[in-house]
Amino acid sequence: xxxxxxxxxxxxxxxxxxxxxxxxxxxxxxxxxxxxxxxxxxxxxxxxxxxxxxxxxxxxxxxxxxxxxxxxxxxxxxxxxxxxxxxxxxxxxxxxxxxxxxxxxxxxxxxxxxxxxxxxxxxxxxxxxxxxxxxxxxxxxxxxxxxxxxxxxxxxxxxxxxxxxxxxxxxxxxxxxxxxxxxxxxxxxxxxxxxxxxxxxxxxxxxxxxxxxxxxxxxxxxxxxxxxxxxx
Amino acid sequence: xxxxxxxxxxxxxxxxxxxxxxxxxxxxxxxxxxxxxxxxxxxxxxxxxxxxxxxxxxxxxxxxxxxxxxxxxxxxxxxxxxxxxxxxxxxxxxxxxxxxxxxxxxxxxxxxxxxxxxxxxxxxxxxxxxxxxxxxxxxxxxxxxxxxxxxxxxxxxxxxxxxxxxxxxxxxxxxxxxxxxxxxxxxxxxxxxxxxxxxxxxxxxxxxxxxxxxxxxxxxxxxxxxxxxxxxxxxxxxxxxxxxxxxxxxxxxxxxxxxxxxxxxxxxxxxxxxxxxxxxxxxxxxxxxxxxxxxxxxxxxxxxxxxxxxxxxxxxxxxxxxxxxxxxxxxxxxxxxxxxxxxxxxxxxxxxxxxxxxxxxxxxxxxxxxxxxxxxxxxxxxxxxxxxxxxxxxxxxxxxxxxxxxxxxxxxxxxxxxxxxxxxxxxxxxxxxxxxxxxxxxxxxxxxxxxxxxxxxxxxxxxxxxxxxxxxxxxxxxxxxxxxxxxxxxxxxxxxxxxxxxxxxxxxxxxxxxxxxxxxxxxx
Ligand code: SF4
Numbered sequence: 001x002x003x004x005x006x007x008x009x010x011x012x013x014x015x016x017x018x019x020x021x022x023x024x025x026x027x028x029x030x031x032x033x034x035x036x037x038x039x040x041x042x043x044x045x046x047x048x049x050x051x052x053x054x055x056x057x058x059x060x061x062x063x064x065x066x067x068x069x070x071x072x073x074x075x076x077x078x079x080x081x082x083x084x085x086x087x088x089x090x091x092x093x094x095x096x097x098x099x100x101x102x103x104x105x106x107x108x109x110x111x112x113x114x115x116x117x118x119x120x121x122x123x124x125x126x127x128x129x130x131x132x133x134x135x136x137x138x139x140x141x142x143x144x145x146x147x148x149x150x151x152x153x154x155x156x157x158x159x160x161x162x163x164x165x166x167x168x169x170x171x172x173x174x175x176x177x178x179x180x181x182x183x184x185x186x187x188x189x190x191x192x193x194x195x196x197x198x199x200x201x202x203x204x205x206x207x208x209x210x211x212x213x214x215x216x217x218x219x220x221x222x223x224x225x226x227x228x229x230x231x232x
Numbered sequence: 233x234x235x236x237x238x239x240x241x242x243x244x245x246x247x248x249x250x251x252x253x254x255x256x257x258x259x260x261x262x263x264x265x266x267x268x269x270x271x272x273x274x275x276x277x278x279x280x281x282x283x284x285x286x287x288x289x290x291x292x293x294x295x296x297x298x299x300x301x302x303x304x305x306x307x308x309x310x311x312x313x314x315x316x317x318x319x320x321x322x323x324x325x326x327x328x329x330x331x332x333x334x335x336x337x338x339x340x341x342x343x344x345x346x347x348x349x350x351x352x353x354x355x356x357x358x359x360x361x362x363x364x365x366x367x368x369x370x371x372x373x374x375x376x377x378x379x380x381x382x383x384x385x386x387x388x389x390x391x392x393x394x395x396x397x398x399x400x401x402x403x404x405x406x407x408x409x410x411x412x413x414x415x416x417x418x419x420x421x422x423x424x425x426x427x428x429x430x431x432x433x434x435x436x437x438x439x440x441x442x443x444x445x446x447x448x449x450x451x452x453x454x455x456x457x458x459x460x461x462x463x464x465x466x467x468x469x470x471x472x473x474x475x476x477x478x479x480x481x482x483x484x485x486x487x488x489x490x491x492x493x494x495x496x497x498x499x500x501x502x503x504x505x506x507x508x509x510x511x512x513x514x515x516x517x518x519x520x521x522x523x524x525x526x527x528x529x530x531x532x533x534x535x536x537x538x539x540x541x542x543x544x545x546x547x548x549x550x551x552x553x554x555x556x557x558x559x560x561x562x563x564x565x566x567x568x569x570x571x572x573x574x575x576x577x578x579x580x581x582x583x584x585x586x587x588x589x590x591x592x593x594x595x596x597x598x599x600x601x602x603x604x605x606x607x608x609x610x611x612x613x614x615x616x617x618x619x620x621x622x623x624x625x626x627x628x629x630x631x632x633x634x635x636x637x638x639x640x641x642x643x644x645x646x647x648x649x650x651x652x653x654x655x656x657x658x659x660x661x662x663x664x665x666x667x668x669x670x671x672x673x674x675x676x677x678x679x680x681x682x683x684x685x686x687x688x689x690x691x692x693x694x695x696x697x698x699x700x701x702x703x704x705x706x707x708x709x710x711x712x713x714x715x716x717x718x719x720x721x722x723x724x725x726x727x728x729x730x731x732x733x734x735x736x737x738x739x740x741x742x743x744x745x746x747x748x749x750x751x752x753x754x755x756x
Pocket of ligand 1: 202204207219
């Protein structure tokens, strides 16, 4: 994500109209963040049609580009061509060019990480990143930091558990104090994942519990969630 | 500190009392649960029942250990002598325990013989009994003197296992703490009594509890003078002129003259259930070896535990633990090294001389987290689950964007999930406005367990009440069918009969599981 500016001389300023120049300078000053057309109109006080026309012209000349804002789909941000859109706009490296989280790829990466953690039994992030790199299934290399983000998401999924090595027993191969990861027991295919007491009854996950009272309009004796649950 | 029962906690308790002892008793009980401790007179006033009705209801509740009486001194005005009155307090926990009596029986039948189970069940049914009453019960059917010896022996076993204890003082006297105002009940926040038990309930229970030395003491023939004196105190407070009533009620009240009254020692079961919950959690999360190791530690230290909510177990030497491990079938295959590895895996703190202790509070908290997380997963899906776990682990405020990045949830979807969780009270939210060239607003989120846990518990009571009502409804609906002689249940009737049996089984087992969760949040 380079934010370096090209030398000004590279900008063919002579070929721009005054309005284009104003807009271009504004857009360029925003660097990787870019700016939304509505905001440009407000900041420059130029009439709508002039802004629209100038933007089209600048786009045609290849001086600027447009990017979809991840926060507000449908809002196009304009950036000077030399800038890469910043993560605030794109959502960061895990987002595709439509501004959507690339879940499919992330799930693929998660599966890869999980596979290697399972193989290694217990592993640090570096060990996982290394194993992935050596397996050469990915088009590009991923840094330990990136793999770390994925592994920590797996911890949040409770597919992997995080613990600190104490250097003995199963941790023998890992320096004391290092964070390491292993597959959670809930992932064992042989075992049913444990469902909590509340999660296994209708009332525990009922969206209407706050309105449900014995003898009320919504009540345990008339409840359709129960009727469905008890439909043997 | 024990927090007052929640709205649905009270509704559930009242439902239990009403289905066990009828509506009148439930009415008195509800009055006490909602208003706190009251005198007999005031109960009569609030419930608009007759004085004798209220008295009878109180007798039932006291007999069943659901109400505790105590007397307080009211300093008189100028020239007036101070006045004593008797107040009655509902014991919420003991009422809820009624739902888990079958669990108590299961523990006893696992450890002791049939006679013990029988006697124990008798105690559960009657609430409190003297040895004489127990013998009478045993006699019906068998010959006298054998019954007497056998019953003594059985009681001895039960007391020895701490399943049974002396009843508390029927009416302890509560001296009003000096720095507080006249009504002992109204306590100001600023009063500096940190060392004392905090709530009125705790103070009364502490005052009523038999001395530790006497609690499990068996003296079959000799009751002390002092005991007799105390038991002679009247049922109705001095302020009330109902002497004749008072005299006759003495007996029923559970004081039985100079004889010792016994009851089930709930605390022992709570110790055991808490330990079991810890072991099961560890088995699930870590492995069987860790469960065996923890179980051995807890088995050894149980009798040393001072209270149910013990944070850290007492330190035990590796040899002591190993000895206990070897007693169990699962542990016999365990080597000392394996045990050491399991203790490490458990996160035990290792002290000098290779002794180990473990943070039990932490295990309970993990189990609580898992229960709530599993609701979030089922109710709001995998993305919400990750977000909730992130916030729960972080235990501090995090900003929306940061949450989205760390939990890998799309930036557009994250705020929606956060708002849903917040609306349903799973999250706490704070707005931060940053003023600059343009005003920007950030939203910060966090899991606030001090408000969420009571809310979860209240929903658990609500769900338990609903389960109870639904069982009753389903059984009522099929009442005729259930009473049909077996030979008449054929064809479609047979099918319907099997359905209601399955329904009942599912509902009742769900209720027992839910009750475990209630203990996890309330008692452990
Ligand atoms: S009884 Fe039905 S409506 Fe009421 S809380 Fe339970 S599931 Fe919801």
